[in-house]
Amino acid sequence: MASPALGRSPSGGRVCRSSHTPRNRNRRSNRKSSDSLPRFGSLGAHSAGSHSGSADAVEHRNGSSRGGDLKSHPSSGGSIVSDGGAVSHNGNSSQSDLTLPTHERLREVNPTLWEKQRQLLSDMRALRGAIEKTSATIADLDVGDASSVVAELDTHADPQAIQDALKAVEQELEQELSNTTEHTPGSNDAVAYSNGTYQQQQTTTTTPSPPPPPTPTPPPQMQEQQEPPMPETPAGPHAWVPEHRLGANVQPAGTVFRVWAPNAQSVTLVVSQKPDAELSARLEYSTTVMEYPEPTWRIVMEREPEEGLHEGEGNAPPPHAGCWCARVSDVGHLSTYLFEVEEKHSGKKLRRRDPWARQTFQGIALNVVIDPGVYAWSHAHPRDTNVVTTSANGGASLAVQRRASDIPPYSFDANASAGLRALGDNTSAQAAAVPWFGDANDPSTSGSDANTSMVMYQMHLGSFTGHNDGREDFIQRHAGTGDLVSNLRHAREELPYLARMGFNTIQLLPTPEFTGLWGYNPVMFFAPHSAYGTPRDLKDFVDSAHSLGIRVIADLALHHGAAKDNSLWDYDGPSEHGDQNGGGGVYFEGGGGTPWGRAFAFWKHEVVHFLTAVGPAWAKEYNIDGLRFDSIHNVPRDVVHSMVARLREEAPDCFLIAEHNPEDPGVALRDLGFDTMWSLSALRDAESLMNRGDDKTFERKMNSIVDLRKGYGTSNEYITYLLGGHDEVGCRSNGAFHDDTQRHHRHAIDQYGGRDSWHARAKVRLLYAAMVAGNGIPMVFMGAESLQGGFWHTDEAHRFDWGIVGDEESVSMQSCVQAANFVRRMTPALQRGEVKIIHSHPPKGVMVFSRRVWVPCASEETVLTGVAEDAVGRPEAHYIPREDWLNLYGASPENQSNGYEDAVLVVMNLSEFQWGETDDHMYGIPVDNADLRSREWVEVFQTQRKEFGGWKGSGNAADDDDPKEDAVVKRIRVTDGHLKVRVAKWSVHIFRACVG
Numbered sequence: 001m002a003s004p005a006l007g008r009s010p011s012g013g014r015v016c017r018s019s020h021t022p023r024n025r026n027r028r029s030n031r032k033s034s035d036s037l038p039r040f041g042s043l044g045a046h047s048a049g050s051h052s053g054s055a056d057a058v059e060h061r062n063g064s065s066r067g068g069d070l071k072s073h074p075s076s077g078g079s080i081v082s083d084g085g086a087v088s089h090n091g092n093s094s095q096s097d098l099t100l101p102t103h104e105r106l107r108e109v110n111p112t113l114w115e116k117q118r119q120l121l122s123d124m125r126a127l128r129g130a131i132e133k134t135s136a137t138i139a140d141l142d143v144g145d146a147s148s149v150v151a152e153l154d155t156h157a158d159p160q161a162i163q164d165a166l167k168a169v170e171q172e173l174e175q176e177l178s179n180t181t182e183h184t185p186g187s188n189d190a191v192a193y194s195n196g197t198y199q200q201q202q203t204t205t206t207t208p209s210p211p212p213p214p215t216p217t218p219p220p221q222m223q224e225q226q227e228p229p230m231p232e233t234p235a236g237p238h239a240w241v242p243e244h245r246l247g248a249n250v251q252p253a254g255t256v257f258r259v260w261a262p263n264a265q266s267v268t269l270v271v272s273q274k275p276d277a278e279l280s281a282r283l284e285y286s287t288t289v290m291e292y293p294e295p296t297w298r299i300v301m302e303r304e305p306e307e308g309l310h311e312g313e314g315n316a317p318p319p320h321a322g323c324w325c326a327r328v329s330d331v332g333h334l335s336t337y338l339f340e341v342e343e344k345h346s347g348k349k350l351r352r353r354d355p356w357a358r359q360t361f362q363g364i365a366l367n368v369v370i371d372p373g374v375y376a377w378s379h380a381h382p383r384d385t386n387v388v389t390t391s392a393n394g395g396a397s398l399a400v401q402r403r404a405s406d407i408p409p410y411s412f413d414a415n416a417s418a419g420l421r422a423l424g425d426n427t428s429a430q431a432a433a434v435p436w437f438g439d440a441n442d443p444s445t446s447g448s449d450a451n452t453s454m455v456m457y458q459m460h461l462g463s464f465t466g467h468n469d470g471r472e473d474f475i476q477r478h479a480g481t482g483d484l485v486s487n488l489r490h491a492r493e494e495l496p497y498l499a500r501m502g503f504n505t506i507q508l509l510p511t512p513e514f515t516g517l518w519g520y521n522p523v524m525f526f527a528p529h530s531a532y533g534t535p536r537d538l539k540d541f542v543d544s545a546h547s548l549g550i551r552v553i554a555d556l557a558l559h560h561g562a563a564k565d566n567s568l569w570d571y572d573g574p575s576e577h578g579d580q581n582g583g584g585g586v587y588f589e590g591g592g593g594t595p596w597g598r599a600f601a602f603w604k605h606e607v608v609h610f611l612t613a614v615g616p617a618w619a620k621e622y623n624i625d626g627l628r629f630d631s632i633h634n635v636p637r638d639v640v641h642s643m644v645a646r647l648r649e650e651a652p653d654c655f656l657i658a659e660h661n662p663e664d665p666g667v668a669l670r671d672l673g674f675d676t677m678w679s680l681s682a683l684r685d686a687e688s689l690m691n692r693g694d695d696k697t698f699e700r701k702m703n704s705i706v707d708l709r710k711g712y713g714t715s716n717e718y719i720t721y722l723l724g725g726h727d728e729v730g731c732r733s734n735g736a737f738h739d740d741t742q743r744h745h746r747h748a749i750d751q752y753g754g755r756d757s758w759h760a761r762a763k764v765r766l767l768y769a770a771m772v773a774g775n776g777i778p779m780v781f782m783g784a785e786s787l788q789g790g791f792w793h794t795d796e797a798h799r800f801d802w803g804i805v806g807d808e809e810s811v812s813m814q815s816c817v818q819a820a821n822f823v824r825r826m827t828p829a830l831q832r833g834e835v836k837i838i839h840s841h842p843p844k845g846v847m848v849f850s851r852r853v854w855v856p857c858a859s860e861e862t863v864l865t866g867v868a869e870d871a872v873g874r875p876e877a878h879y880i881p882r883e884d885w886l887n888l889y890g891a892s893p894e895n896q897s898n899g900y901e902d903a904v905l906v907v908m909n910l911s912e913f914q915w916g917e918t919d920d921h922m923y924g925i926p927v928d929n930a931d932l933r934s935r936e937w938v939e940v941f942q943t944q945r946k947e948f949g950g951w952k953g954s955g956n957a958a959d960d961d962d963p964k965e966d967a968v969v970k971r972i973r974v975t976d977g978h979l980k981v982r983v984a985k986w987s988v989h990i991f992r993a994c995v996g
Contacts, residue, residue: 240327246610247356247526248337250371254329257301257337259354260606261572262322262586265344269299269326270351271337274369283334283368284536285489289361292368295336301326320606333371343573353524353567355587355610358621359535360513360527362479363565367527372621375539379546380623382504412496412544418469419497422806423814451655451675452716452831454551455772455821456779457503458725460518461511461532463794464782465490468803476531481517483795488533488541495541499548501785501814502821506545507553507628507657509726511538512614514562517794518730519555520630521562521597525614535622542623553626553657554618558611558643559634561588563597594634602636611639612646619651626655629674633660637672644673657719665711665718678725679709679718679776686722686770689910690752690763698842702908706774706849707835715832720776722767723748723784731791731798749787755809761787762950762986765816765943766910769988772824773851773906775835785817786810809949816948823941823990829853829902830990838905839926845911846983848925850932856899903932903993909983916956916982924978935993936971937979944984954984956991 243249243256257269272293275283283292301324331337341350351365358370414420465486466475475484498506510519513527528538542552561568561584570585583589584598587607591599601607618624627647632640647654658674660667668677685701705722712718721728724747731745748767753760764787771778783792786805792798804810824830833851840847905925915923927933939957944950953960958970960982971994972979983989 245356246323247354247358248367248369250332250369250373254327255331255335255369257326257328257354258304258323259301259339260320260323260586260610261339261341262320263344263576264322264324264572265342265347267301267303267324267342268340269301269328269337270295270340271297271299271328271331272335273297273330274332274335280334283534285534287361287530287534289364289366292334292336292366295338295366297328297331298340299326299328301339320609322606331369333369333374335369337367337369338365341572345573348573350573352571355524355526355568355571356613357524357527360524360530360567362513362530370535375536377539377543377623379543382546382549382551382625412493414496416493417497418465418471418802419494419805420500422802423497423500423811424806451777452714453825454505454716454777455503455824456505456507456553456719456777457498457501457785458507458509458721458779458781459491460509460726460782460792460794461488461491461529462486462517462519463792463799465494465800465802467796467799467801478517478531478794481795483517484799485531485794486799487531488528488537492537492541492544495544495548495550499550500818502818502825504549504825505551505553505625507626507779508555510555510557510630512556515565516562517732518726520557521564522557523562523565523567525556525558525611526617538622546623551625551655552623553628553655554622554624555628555630556614556618557630558600558614559631560594560597560599566597569598599634602639608639608642612643615643615647615654616650619647619654624654626657628657628659630659631661632658632668632672632674633662640672648673663709665709665713669712669717676717676719676777679720681709682720682776683722683724683728686767687751690767695842698845699837699840699847702840702847702910703837705770706847706906706908707837708775712775715775716777718776719779720771720774721779721781722771723764723780725779725781726792729781729783729792731793735791746791747783747788749784750789750791755787755789758949759986761809761813762944765813765948766908766986766988768817769820769941769943769990770908772820773830773904773908773988773990774849778824780817785814787813812947812949816943816945819941819948827902827904827940827992828855829904829992833902833904838928844909844913846907846909846913846923848905848907850903850905850929852901852903852932854899855902900995901931901993902995903935905932905937905979905991907981907983907987907989907991909985909987912985914954914983914985914987916953916984922980923983924976924980926977927974927979928977932993933974933977936973937991937993938969938971939981940990940992942984942987942989944987950984950987954982954987955989956981 240253240256241251243251243258246258246260249256249258257271259267261267272295275293279293286292304323304325306321337354339352339354341352342348343350353360353365354367357367358372359368360366462485465471466484471486471490472484475486475490477483478485510522511528511532512519512522513524513529515521515523519529528535532538545552568585568587570583571587572585575583575585575589584591584601586604587601587610588598589601590603591601593599600611615627618627629635629640629643635643644656647656655676656674658668658672658677660672660674660677661680663677663679663681665677668674682705685704689698689701689705705720708715709718728744729747733745735745748764749755749760752763755761764784768778768780768784781792782788783800787809788801788804790798805814829851831853833853835849835851837847837849905927907923907925915921939955942950942955944954945957946952946954952963956970956972957968959965959968961970972981972991979991981989981991
């Protein structure tokens with residue numbers, strides 16, 4: 001089997017290209033080469049004159065001659081590169097120039113020597129004819145630098161004078177460098193091109209003497225090619241391994257680049273050298289394109305052989321027909337690159353981003369190589385925060401132990417969090433700033449059942465910070481609107497605030513690179529939105545969230561491409577039949593339209609493979625815990641099956657969420673295979689109930705917001721958001737209502753009267769508690785916990801307002817949210833118990849339901865259901881003292897081995913009526929079940945408690961009976977078949993049966 005062509009990068013690295021390509025083998029070109037690459041500012045523009053040489057041809061600007069096959073690759077402007085040096089054709093000159101090693105960098109170090117070298121090069125032009133005549137000889141040489149090339153040509157021309165001049169220049173250069181304190185750029189230094197000159201990116205250091213010249217390395221032996229046919233050439237101490245993945249994939253030997261462009265005439269990889277350690281450390285967190293090295297090496301990619309390939313079906317793996325490949329050593333993590341695609345018919349050169357790139361820049365055809373293995377995770381998964389007791393002498397010990405990671409939470413500065421500052425938690429002691437929450441999962445839960453403890457917080461990264469939090473001067477602005485765009489680093493500083501509130505799951509709005517404002521117009525599907533930060537920033541965010549026991553869920557929109565700035569549109573040229581099949585090129589032709597942009601060509605297995613790879617990449621490379629699929633009903637069923645099947649295979653623990661319209665669990669969960677789905681209908685019913693609609697529909701709508709709907713099997717199979725998600729809270733029309741009867745596109749507090757209305761605040765507390773107490777996974781959109789008003793958008797006036805987080809109304813709501821989250825997470829019955837309506841009184845607006853679940857106890861450890869460390873500062877995590885939780889809900893010795901039944905009664909009052917002003921005016925809840933009648937009950941939560949915005953005496957705690965009473969816990973017994981309790985207006989009361 002023939003060996004692939006081998007080339008070397010300017011620093012000695014090898015470049016491999018297959019010689020098996022049927023279409024390109026031994027192809028010669030007489031097209032004119034281009035000028036050098038544009039600067040970063042114009043990388044996004046099309047250049048019809050870009051260089052497009054082949055691996056075995058040397059092309060001169062005047063097209064007068066061509067050389068034979070070379071063991072090298074065309075560099076920027078057509079360079080012929082060998083070990084340690086270069087004989088280069090400069091495309092910027094009207095004539096070909098031969099350049100010496102570090103020629104351009106020498107100008108920065110010593111202008112005098114640079115001028116002498118320029119004169120030397122002028123003399124060397126005389127050898128052009130001899131070089132052209134002996135190109136075949138050069139191709140067989142393995143030379144280390146330009147002087148070696150000249151030495152090998154002495155049989156064809158007399159280069160003695162040139163050699164003498166070269167020697168004199170080298171001696172003078174060595175002397176100058178030994179005396180200077182300026183840093184001499186070496187072959188591994190990264191240089192950025194700015195304002196017409198190279199700007200050195202390293203600090204100056206003393207260089208005592210130049211390094212010794214590199215020793216020429218003989219060509220390595222070629223290895224036998226594997227199937228499918230791919231170049232496999234050793235590079236240094238490592239050998240290339242077969243690579244079927246598309247994009248830039250780092251190996252020990254270098255980086256393999258593969259791109260699918262079936263209609264291209266040729267594809268050229270333009271790439272930079274791997275930056276050194278010092279520059280890499282800066283680039284890990286840099287989104288400034290000018291700081292990155294400019295890609296200047298040009299490698300003509302080889303089209304992979306298509307013999308033996310056949311059309312795939314569904315999620316067919318590569319290799320695909322029409323893929324191009326190049327393997328380059330000395331290129332790796334944080335190198336920059338782009339693809340230059342030549343159209344088949346017009347010959348135009350299109351500079352393209354890599355569809356599979358892990359890092360890009362907005363509006364610029366440039367990518368960054370990312371090696372996922374570089375990042376060192378501290379918390380690959382959320383810390384396990386279950387609470388257990390240890391058994392001692394056959395009984396339950398009161399000593400609480402954490403079942404958690406030995407690695408502590410990430411180190412944060414409490415003063416950096418606007419949320420903690422507003423709540424008074426500005427101490428530097430992080431243990432005091434963030435109370436620890438546990439999740440009461442019993443030892444028998446596994447798989448999807450473990451997701452029942454989730455309490456979600458939906459966040460838009462671009463508008464979460466930057467308004468009244470002191471960060472305004474440190475956040476960039478949107479290029480189009482001028483609005484602030486906050487980033488991952490600032491959002492990470494507020495993770496302790498979310499942990500403080502008791503949220504254990506963050507659902508991000510889309511984070512892949514997008515145009516527009518909200519994130520639902522994706523342009524690059526594997527790369528984080530560059531305005532938010534780098535891949536390293538996103539990994540830091542996830543790692544820090546995991547350290548606080550918080551999961552992270554990403555949102556993917558895979559049903560369409562962006563309507564503007566679509567990086568995949570006409571990727572390798574227009575569609576073969578123009579716009580007859582919708583146009584858009586290989587990724588979109590025949591896909592049809594959607595209200596948001598062109599649908600993908602779902603009928604192509606190459607496109608399906610591309611889309612099905614997105615989810616696993618986010619789950620595995622960023623340790624994302626779950627994925628939400630936006631508008632999944634707009635993706636063909638067979639394609640969705642492929643997406644889910646691939647995720648189940650490659651990321652089996654990833655929690656999969658569907659937005660499917662109509663809301664049909666039989667389709668989304670049973671057929672398509674998702675774990676859970678959004679439930680919009682419950683929100684509409686809640687809005688009607690808050691406005692006290694027809695009593696005839698009261699029971700149906702109440703059942704809708706707290707119980708499982710038709711087709712659902714378990715509590716965690718749907719997500720409920722009674723206070724609205726991003727679509728209901730957000731508005732792109734400057735606050736215009738959806739219509740006159742439905743006041744949508746507003747925060748919930750505004751829908752019910754505004755922050756200044758007591759009734760509005762009471763209704764918002766009631767709805768939040770209904771989510772916590774009922775079936776489904778509760779979720780709020782950012783700002784609901786602090787009673788943000790108006791509508792949400794990304795402009796400065798409507799983003800998250802940190803200025804109100806510490807005011808009286810906000811603190812009251814946050815106290816209620818924190819207490820409700822605590823009760824939800826620590827009460828198994830509220831997570832997995834079956835909802836049973838036991839009493840309903842529509843004229844008075846009252847409904848009561850029970851939830852019960854058996855909690856098995858392991859032999860050596862028992863899960864407690866309500867133990868947490870005391871909160872420091874305000875708001876309080878709960879109002880039941882820690883010791884009382886232990887006494888009430890700790891597993892007693894007699895049921896240590898068998899377990900116990902956890903039970904709650906939930907009373908909801910959606911009216912102005914209230915009961916309990918006197919002892920003979922209590923509300924009697926009928927309790928028919930004999931087991932529940934025998935239990936004692938304690939009110940563990942109610943929305944009208946004074947700390948939450950209600951009043952003293954509104955509930956059933958001891959201090960409600962007597963304001964002077966220090967104790968809170970009051971045990972209530974069932975009498976005459978009824979549990980007689982106070983019920984406040986517009987309230988939710990949760991009573992829990994005692995165990996201990």
